Amino acid sequence: MSAEAKRxxxxxxxxxxxxxxxxxxxxxxxxxxxxxxxxxxGIVAAFWTxxxxxxxxxxxxxxxxxxxxxxxxxxxxxxxxxxxxxxxRTADRLMEFSIxxxxxxxxxxxxxxALLVFGFGFRMEISxxxxxxxxPILILTRAAxxxxxxxxxxxxxxLGFGATARVWKIVLPAxxxxxxxxxxxxxxxxxxxxxxxxxxxxxxxxxYNMILAQQTLRPELMLALLVWLGVVGWAFNHILLWSQKRxxxxxxxxxxxx
Amino acid sequence: xxxxxxxxxxxxxGGRPILAGIxxxxxxxxxxxxxxxxxxxxTSLLNLAAGLLTPSAGRITYAGKPVTGPRQDIAIVFxxxxxxxxxxxxxxxxxxxxxxxxxxxxxxxxxxxxxxxALIGLSRHADKFPNQLSGGMQxxxxxxxxxxxDPSVLLMDEPFGALDAMTRQALQDEVLSIAARTGATVxxxxxxxxxxIYLGDRVIAMRPNPGRFEISFDIDLPRPRDQLTTRERxxxxxxxxxxxxxxxxxxx
Amino acid sequence: xxxxxxxxxxxxxxxxxxxxxxxxxxxYGIAQxxxxxxxxxPSPERAWDALVYGLTEGDLGAKTLGTVExxxxxxxxxxxxxxxxxxxxxxxxxxxxxxxxxxxxxxxLPASAMMPVAIAILGLTDQMVLAVIAFGALWPMLLGxxxxxxxxxxxxYQVSRALGLSxxxxxxxxxxxxxxxxxxxxxxxxxxxxxxLAVVGEMLASRPGLGQAILLAARSFQSADLYAGVIxxxxxxxxxxxxxxxxxxxxxxxxxxxx
Numbered sequence: 001m002s003a004e005a006k007r008x009x010x011x012x013x014x015x016x017x018x019x020x021x022x023x024x025x026x027x028x029x030x031x032x033x034x035x036x037x038x039x040x041x042g043i044v045a046a047f048w049t050x051x052x053x054x055x056x057x058x059x060x061x062x063x064x065x066x067x068x069x070x071x072x073x074x075x076x077x078x079x080x081x082x083x084x085x086x087x088x089r090t091a092d093r094l095m096e097f098s099i100x101x102x103x104x105x106x107x108x109x110x111x112x113x114a115l116l117v118f119g120f121g122f123r124m125e126i127s128x129x130x131x132x133x134x135x136p137i138l139i140l141t142r143a144a145x146x147x148x149x150x151x152x153x154x155x156x157x158x159l160g161f162g163a164t165a166r167v168w169k170i171v172l173p174a175x176x177x178x179x180x181x182x183x184x185x186x187x188x189x190x191x192x193x194x195x196x197x198x199x200x201x202x203x204x205x206x207x208y209n210m211i212l213a214q215q216t217l218r219p220e221l222m223l224a225l226l227v228w229l230g231v232v233g234w235a236f237n238h239i240l241l242w243s244q245k246r247x248x249x250x251x252x253x254x255x256x257x258x
Numbered sequence: 259x260x261x262x263x264x265x266x267x268x269x270x271x272g273g274r275p276i277l278a279g280i281x282x283x284x285x286x287x288x289x290x291x292x293x294x295x296x297x298x299x300x301t302s303l304l305n306l307a308a309g310l311l312t313p314s315a316g317r318i319t320y321a322g323k324p325v326t327g328p329r330q331d332i333a334i335v336f337x338x339x340x341x342x343x344x345x346x347x348x349x350x351x352x353x354x355x356x357x358x359x360x361x362x363x364x365x366x367x368x369x370x371x372x373x374x375x376a377l378i379g380l381s382r383h384a385d386k387f388p389n390q391l392s393g394g395m396q397x398x399x400x401x402x403x404x405x406x407x408d409p410s411v412l413l414m415d416e417p418f419g420a421l422d423a424m425t426r427q428a429l430q431d432e433v434l435s436i437a438a439r440t441g442a443t444v445x446x447x448x449x450x451x452x453x454x455i456y457l458g459d460r461v462i463a464m465r466p467n468p469g470r471f472e473i474s475f476d477i478d479l480p481r482p483r484d485q486l487t488t489r490e491r492x493x494x495x496x497x498x499x500x501x502x503x504x505x506x507x508x509x510x
Numbered sequence: 511x512x513x514x515x516x517x518x519x520x521x522x523x524x525x526x527x528x529x530x531x532x533x534x535x536x537x538y539g540i541a542q543x544x545x546x547x548x549x550x551x552p553s554p555e556r557a558w559d560a561l562v563y564g565l566t567e568g569d570l571g572a573k574t575l576g577t578v579e580x581x582x583x584x585x586x587x588x589x590x591x592x593x594x595x596x597x598x599x600x601x602x603x604x605x606x607x608x609x610x611x612x613x614x615x616x617x618x619l620p621a622s623a624m625m626p627v628a629i630a631i632l633g634l635t636d637q638m639v640l641a642v643i644a645f646g647a648l649w650p651m652l653l654g655x656x657x658x659x660x661x662x663x664x665x666x667y668q669v670s671r672a673l674g675l676s677x678x679x680x681x682x683x684x685x686x687x688x689x690x691x692x693x694x695x696x697x698x699x700x701x702x703x704x705x706x707l708a709v710v711g712e713m714l715a716s717r718p719g720l721g722q723a724i725l726l727a728a729r730s731f732q733s734a735d736l737y738a739g740v741i742x743x744x745x746x747x748x749x750x751x752x753x754x755x756x757x758x759x760x761x762x763x764x765x766x767x768x769x
Binding site: 013094097098107200207213214 | 618731743745
Binding site for chain 3: 308310327328329330332333334336338341342344345346347355356358359360387389407
């Protein structure tokens with residue numbers, strides 16, 4: 001890496017810092033009270049309050065818990081179906097219509113069904129998140145398994161491996177990096193869908209607290225939660241990126257992409 | 259009469275000296291080959307002639323006047339033809355780009371494109387996209403686009419480096435015939451010694467760090483050249499030997 | 511891998527439709543056997559009847575149109591803004607240096623999370639829903655466009671200089687076509703997001719549309735109507751994806767690799 005790249009590019013900070021400073025200044029200078037927006041210092045204060053009284057951590061834990069649970073369930077089903085479809089062209093072609101028929105259904109459209117079946121609460125949200133996470137895992141796992149370098153499979157056959165051994169020793173390890181990328185993508189989707197469900201219908205977690213803050217005319221809290229949400233999403237993604245690099249980096253099996 | 263002249267040209271990029279003391283006159287209609295090991299600044303030499311770079315010292319003139327930027331009558335053929343063609347335009351469309359840039363009269367464009375396609379033998383592939391053409395055909399298409407500029411100078415940067423031997427030989431002869439027919443002046447960069455001698459009227463060998471001219475001699479072989487007989491002539495083999503020794507020595 | 515008999519494309523298409531019908535049969539069987547309560551899972555014919563009735567005699571057609579309109583308007587608005595601004599940012603390395611970090615921070619924010627903010631500013635109105643849709647759909651388009659313009663093959667810029675193309679010609683003839691795949695891909699994602707946000711917006715703000723319709727159906731335990739609405743939403747997603755795919759196919763004909 002060149003010396004220029006390592007030095008922090010301060011140009012990128014101009015807009016965010018300028019915005020925050022400007023907003024703070026505008027709020028103080030105009031002495032403007034609003035039920036719609038808040039000053040940066042007000043936001044920080046609100047953030048501190050909910051952090052201390054435990055609401056923030058409680059809500060974050062709830063949202064993350066449902067995201068992860070939904071992600072896990074969606075991933076398991078996605079893998080269980082995606083891997084066989086990747087291995088068998090026949091099965092894949094036969095399932096094409098059914099997959100294309102169900103895939104376009106937006107996960108949020110299932111909220112009323114989930115409400116009907118589960119009522120409010122964790123199970124309803126987890127089921128929607130699972131549905132949403134299932135699709136990218138299915139599609140990308142299928143592609144990863146089907147896209148394994150054919151030369152490797154030829155080599156495996158030449159060495160005399162049977163079908164099961166080929167899948168276990170060659171196909172799955174070769175597909176694993178791309179499956180992990182699919183998982184990272186699905187994780188991002190899981191978080192977004194969880195928050196969306198909370199905003200639209202479900203009274204728990206960060207999303208719900210944001211709507212509540214808006215309804216009780218506490219814009220500082222609402223915006224504080226928004227910023228926090230961004231931080232959580234960013235941290236989540238970067239933890240996964242870091243694991244991706246650790247797991248697959250040395251083998252150079254995958255380009256690091258965002 | 260000199261068409262392009264380098265007068266005591268130095269080039270420094272990013273603090274590193276790339277070229278030093280470059281001094282050469284290219285005559286009108288001359289075919290000048292330049293060879294050298296990797297990193298000797300051959301490409302930079304070509305970019306300077308094209309007006310894409312400005313020298314740090316000295317000057318470059320075209321027909322006596324200093325070069326300030328790219329000119330429409332200087333055409334550049336790049337080695338990575340895949341990247342130099344527009345993938346979303348057909349073969350005709352790619353040639354048309356040069357005509358559009360020149361504000362060539364619209365009514366006459368189709369005829370000119372057909373003419374150029376016929377010249378390089380791609381008439382049947384006029385409506386194909388670059389990725390539907392083989393490497394040799396893509397390079398021919400790039401040459402056709404350059405010819406659309408009606409160039410008095412052709413700058414060619416290792417144009418056949420990425421092609422297989424047979425295609426390379428066919429294209430070498432095509433370039434020679436185009437140069438003979440149009441009377442264009444050619445600056446041809448290559449690291450293939452035999453190609454340099456086969457094609458050129460004169461050859462210059464460079465040494466690296468920083469790039470300098472090491473040796474230059476005229477090529478006294480009869481034209482038109484022939485892939486088989488010319489390459490077997492004793493003069494050819496002698497020049498090849500000489501160049502080989504020079505390159506081997508400068509590579510250290 | 512299993513070797514395939516050489517069936518024609520139509521053969522495979524019919525086969526996969528057949529498998530789809532099998533699933534519907536399964537659905538029918540489960541509903542008939544009352545394995546799941548009909549309140550949760552209505553029988554397929556009931557859902558179908560509700561669908562047909564709603565479209566012909568009920569207001570399902572109008573509601574579908576409402577959702578589609580919202581989705582399209584928001585998406586078009588986002589496309590316009592996204593492509594123009596994306597182009598401006600993408601071609602300038604300096605602009606990218608200033609703007610990209612901010613974009614990277616804003617990117618992971620779910621658009622739905624902006625909804626409470628939008629409600630605070632615009633209230634529970636159609637404008638609010640439209641604003642959120644446009645905002646949500648903007649991001650993939652902006653990012654796709656910026657990336658497309660930033661990733662133009664540098665060699666082509668050299669070729670442009672050598673040919674003496676004007677600045678406008680460079681953007682119109684070189685940068686834009688080169689960026690088209692990324693722009694279209696961003697538009698695709700934007701459309702998906704637009705649909706999702708239209709539904710959520712309708713649910714939250716109780717605006718007339720399919721989102722509101724299915725929520726009401728759930729509250730009054732009309733599962734057949736509910737499923738009918740969900741099927742319609744799936745169809746909107748499917749048709750819009752196919753249409754966009756067709757446009758992409760025509761605009762990006764040159765990407766087919768025959769070599």
